[in-house]
Amino acid sequence: MQRIELTEVVDLIYAAALDEGASWQDLGDKLMTLMAAQRATLWMNDEEDVPGNLLMRTDSYDDEYASRYVVLDPYRSAARGVSLEETVRRRGDVRLGHEIIPDVSYVNSEFYADFGSRSSRRYMIGGLISMSKVIPLGLHRDAASKPFSEDDRRKLSLLLPHLQRALQMRDRLAPVAPGLGAGALDVLPIGVIVVDREMRVLHTNAAAAALLLDSQSGLSTAHHRLARGTSKPTLFARHPDDHAQLCRLVIAASRGSAGGGMQIRARPGALPDGSATLSALVGPALRHLTSSSQPNMGTSVFHGAATVLVRHLLGPSTPPVKLLLDLFGLSRSEAEVAIALAGGVTAEHVAHTRCVSLDTVRSQIRSVLRKTSASGLRDLERIIALCSTMHVAAAGPLFPVEMPPKAVTRRRTV
Incomplete structure (x- = not known):
């Protein structure tokens, strides 16, 4: 029975993240039922870029928390001290409340005395999700309940990697959400490949x-003869080590794991240094990506298969200036500054390279953040990255491909 409940929650995680047949509140309700909790918290920007607790319908406690008590929350304060790099190392790490803040300290805190005691926040269990910033997930019980147990930790530790992977997939597939379907995937500039646990290809979009x-690519397919004389293309990485790792991730995702990410090297000899040219994100297969006959059945995990999202590492990584002008109404100078900042340079460097004053650049940065509704430079980087996926580059293939000579057409002169 427990296995069925966990499977249902995994399905809801991917459905909520991709807005396919379930909402974030549906996921929150299921999580609270599974964990016998009274509150669930995941504070993020929603589809309209408005910050809020995605896992519960807004109530007076959430309003109070956002307006006053968020700065007093000792658990959130502890989360702010964890870097993105540490969050990646602690992937799937779930902690009980007293492991984050000593129980005596929490009970005697101003936060609990004024707010937590009346908002079902006596006991907590949670983990951290690494996106463009560290995002804490928390489940809470009131004082009349029992503390969270090691069994609760085990259940949440199985679900947390799926939530991380679903949010990553949402970011990469965002340009065609909501209503994401197999046909819509063809507009994406990233490759989407659905394979079974034996690496047989079930679906590819146009980019893949x-x-x-x-x-010259590091990924390819081979046809293997099956029974009754049929053949099925099988996905493989050209570098043996990459292929072994890819197979491990696919098998794990097809068996219920959240999968993982890796880099894939080019075909041996294609590049002098043998560097990686592709980035692959492997996660569970979503049912609506594998069934074109039932387009409205909603999202759920298709067990026994995995989705491989592939993008070029050496291709264009920033959107064209004109796209930012059209989307956000930026001036050309503001768009160029936004792209430069998303590339990791400082405001001082931008001012130096553009031969303008630092005050001018800072004024442009404020204007860019206002027009894009970005909460800060980290959020701006996320927005620029999503805009990059909306742009299908016209620069041609990553490697030169020999083409047959074209017939020469002579122009007649009059």
């Missing part, structure tokens, strides 16, 4: 098909 046809 082009990538697999590139003879």
Whole structure:
């Protein structure tokens, strides 16, 4: 029975993240039922870029928390001290409240005395999700309940990696959400490949098909003869070590794991240094990506299969200036500054390279943050990254491909 409940929650995680047949509140309700909790908290920007607790319908406690008590929350204060790098190392690490803040300190805190005691926040269990910033997930019980147990830790530790992977997939597939379907995937500039646990290809979008046809790419397919004389293309990485790692991730995701990420090297000899040219994110397969006959059945995990999202590492990584002008109404100078900042340079460097004053650049940064509704430079980087996925580059293939000579057409002169 417990296995069925966990499977239902995993399905809801991916459905909520991709807005396919379930809401964040549906996921929160299921999590609270599974964990016997009275509150669930995941504070993020929603689809309209408005910050809030996605896992519960807004009530007076959430309003109070956002307006006053968020700065007093000792658990959130502890989360702010954890770096993104540490969060990645602690992937799937779930902690009980007293392991984060000593129980005596929490009970005697101003936060609990004034707010937590009346908002069902006596006991807590949670973990951290690493996106463009560290995002804490928390489940809470009131004083009349029992503390969270090691069994609760085990359940949440199985679900936390799925939530992380679903949010990553949401960011990469965002340009065609909501209503994401197999046909809509063809507009994406990233490759989407659905395979079974034996690496047999079940579906590819247009970008993946082009990538697999590139003879220099680190990924390709081979046809293996099956029973009754049929054949099925099988996905493989050209570098043996990459192929072994890819197979491990696919098998794990097809068996219920959240999968993982990796880099894939080019075909041996294609580049002098043998560097990686592709980034792959492997996660569970979503049912609506594998079934074109039932487009409205909603999202759930298709067990026994995995989704491989692939993008070029050496291709264009920033959107064109004109796209930012059209989307946000930026001036050309503001758009160029936004792209430069997303590339990791400082305001001082931008001012130096553009031969303008630092005050001018800072004024442009304030204007960019206002027009894009970004909460800060980290959020701006996320917005620029999403805009990059909306742009299909016209620069041609990553590697030169030999083409047959074209017939020469002579222009007639009069």
